[in-house]
Amino acid sequence: MDDELQIAKENFIQGMSRIGSFWGFSKAMGAIYGVIYLSPDLVSLDELVKQAGVSKGAVSTNVRTLERLGMVHKKMKLGDRKDYYTAEADMWKIVRGVLKEREKTEFGLALDTVGESLDMVKTVTNPVDPELNDFYKERLKGMESFFNSLDNMVTAFTALDNLRVSALPSLFKKTMNNE
Amino acid sequence: MDDELQIAKENFIQGMSRIGSFWGFSKAMGAIYGVIYLSPDLVSLDELVKQAGVSKGAVSTNVRTLERLGMVHKKMKLGDRKDYYTAEADMWKIVRGVLKEREKTEFGLALDTVGESLDMVKTVTNPVDPELNDFYKERLKGMESFFNSLDNMVTAFTALDNLRVSALPSLFKKTMNNE
DNA sequence: CTTGTTGTTTAGTTTGAACTAAATGAATTG
DNA sequence: CAATTCATTTAGTTCAAACTAAACAACAAG
Numbered sequence: 555m556d557d558e559l560q561i562a563k564e565n566f567i568q569g570m571s572r573i574g575s576f577w578g579f580s581k582a583m584g585a586i587y588g589v590i591y592l593s594p595d596l597v598s599l600d601e602l603v604k605q606a607g608v609s610k611g612a613v614s615t616n617v618r619t620l621e622r623l624g625m626v627h628k629k630m631k632l633g634d635r636k637d638y639y640t641a642e643a644d645m646w647k648i649v650r651g652v653l654k655e656r657e658k659t660e661f662g663l664a665l666d667t668v669g670e671s672l673d674m675v676k677t678v679t680n681p682v683d684p685e686l687n688d689f690y691k692e693r694l695k696g697m698e699s700f701f702n703s704l705d706n707m708v709t710a711f712t713a714l715d716n717l718r719v720s721a722l723p724s725l726f727k728k729t730m731n732n733e
Numbered sequence: 734m735d736d737e738l739q740i741a742k743e744n745f746i747q748g749m750s751r752i753g754s755f756w757g758f759s760k761a762m763g764a765i766y767g768v769i770y771l772s773p774d775l776v777s778l779d780e781l782v783k784q785a786g787v788s789k790g791a792v793s794t795n796v797r798t799l800e801r802l803g804m805v806h807k808k809m810k811l812g813d814r815k816d817y818y819t820a821e822a823d824m825w826k827i828v829r830g831v832l833k834e835r836e837k838t839e840f841g842l843a844l845d846t847v848g849e850s851l852d853m854v855k856t857v858t859n860p861v862d863p864e865l866n867d868f869y870k871e872r873l874k875g876m877e878s879f880f881n882s883l884d885n886m887v888t889a890f891t892a893l894d895n896l897r898v899s900a901l902p903s904l905f906k907k908t909m910n911n912e
Numbered sequence: 913c914t915t916g917t918t919g920t921t922t923a924g925t926t927t928g929a930a931c932t933a934a935a936t937g938a939a940t941t942g
Numbered sequence: 943c944a945a946t947t948c949a950t951t952t953a954g955t956t957c958a959a960a961c962t963a964a965a966c967a968a969c970a971a972g
Contacts, residue, residue: 556861559869562853566873569846576839578757580930591876594868599949609932614950616930635939635948643872645879660755667748674741682735689773690738693822694745697770700824759960778919788962793920795960814918814969 563592567606582608583616587641590626596638624651654712661705668698742771746785761787762795766820769805775817803830833891840884847877 567588574584585606590597597605602613617639620626625648629638642648672694681687746767753763764785769776776784781792796818799805804827808817821827851873860866 556857556866558853558857559860559862559866562850562869562873565853566847566850569843569850572846573839573843576843582930592869592872594865608930610948611933611950611952612931618950637949643875645876660752664748664752664755667751668745671741671745671748674737674744678735678737681738683738686773687735687738690741690771693771694741696822697824761960789918790920790922790963791961797920816919 566592580616582606582612583620586613586616587620587625590639591641591643593641596629596631596640598636598638600636602639623655624648650712650714653708657705657708657712661701661708665698665701665705668694668701672698745771759795761785761791762799765792765795766799766804769818770820770822772820775808775810775819777815777817779815781818802834803827829891829893832887836884836887836891840880840887844877844880844884847873847880851877 567585570588570591571581571584574587575581585608586602589602589605599610599613599617602617603610606613608616617626621628621639625642626639627642629640631638672691675687675690675694678687746764749767749770750760750763753766754760764787765781768781768784778789778792778796781796782789785792787795796805800807800818804821805818806821808819810817851870854866854869854873857866
């Protein structure tokens with residue numbers, strides 16, 4: 555392969571591993587996705603071990619997580635027991651997928667927790683300190699309202715999937731230097 | 734203090750520490766913010782040690798981070814050497830602040846990295862494998878475009894600050910159970 | 913100058929996530 | 943069935959983040 559091209563690839567892979575760890579994924583996941591993303595052909599597990607520079611075990615688990623997140627797709631070749639992977643190149647699709655997954659778990663849980671506390675405060679019948687009671691109520695309501703809005707935003711965003719309105723980001727577009 | 738109220742508070746604080754760690758902050762930061770958020774009066778460092786259940790050192794560093802993020806505000810009382818803290822209760826303001834901070838570092842860096850790789854590919858004069866070269870170009874452009882849109886979205890969102898349009902989330906509002 | 917009070921820094925420890933190496937399991941082939 | 947070739951799982955290790963305890967620095971008061 556072209557040397558310059560190879561260097562560009564390695565630079566990109568390294569960058570993805572950096573970015574990945576910022577977004578809450580492991581460094582290895584970023585690197586693995588980077589490798590697959592820049593491969594025109596299907597990539598085998600052993601190829602990933604070589605190019606991403608992590609052990610087979612790590613690739614095995616990380617690539618499965620990537621698949622669960624919809625970031626890569628597993629393909630089988632007939633008469634070949636190896637697993638092959640392709641990258642999902644539609645970033646917005648990926649974002650929607652990840653948000654959908656996390657909405658169910660973390661966002662909902664946040665709402666539940668706050669709602670729970672709020673309910674406790676509401677059910678105080680004869681408060682010792684009425685002012686403090688009201689203060690708690692106000693603050694907890696504020697927090698609940700925030701998480702509620704957030705949850706609705708995420709829900710709305712993930713729903714864009716069906717409407718095929720991936721064009722949403724263009725609403726925010728200011729300057730784009732496409733070549 | 735009312736027992737029921739105290740339990741509600743502790744439940745909330747525990748919840749915040751959980752939520753905090755999900756959003757990339759430390760558990761302690763979440764708990765500390767929770768304590769301050771549910772305090773009608775100014776809170777001293779020693780009070781935080783007691784209520785958040787972490788060491789003095791940890792409170793000292795974490796509370797400083799919280800202040801840097803604009804999540805709490807430091808107040809001094811005259812004739813009192815202690816530091817006191819208040820919570821910033823406007824969540825959207827906090828979100829904007831955090832995004833603004835991260836936009837500069839992580840988002841920009843992501844863009845730079847991809848752009849760098851793209852430039853490398855573009856400057857390949859006599860490619861060994863022209864098709865592969867084009868493939869790289871396409872993929873890297875796609876990624877760059879994604880980060881660009883993302884960056885613009887964040888910029889637009891943080892700019893809402895000035896316009897005082899914190900009402901944005903209401904655009905997404907579906908159902909709100911106020912009371 | 914000494915003492916007490918407060919926030920910060922530092923040195924050391926704990927903890928948990930994520931990796932490696934190696935064992936295991938599953939499937940195909942001769 | 944033995945041997946080979948994969949992917950997965952497991953046991954153990956590494957490493958960095960985050961905490962604690964204690965020393966330290968700054969400051970005010972007596």
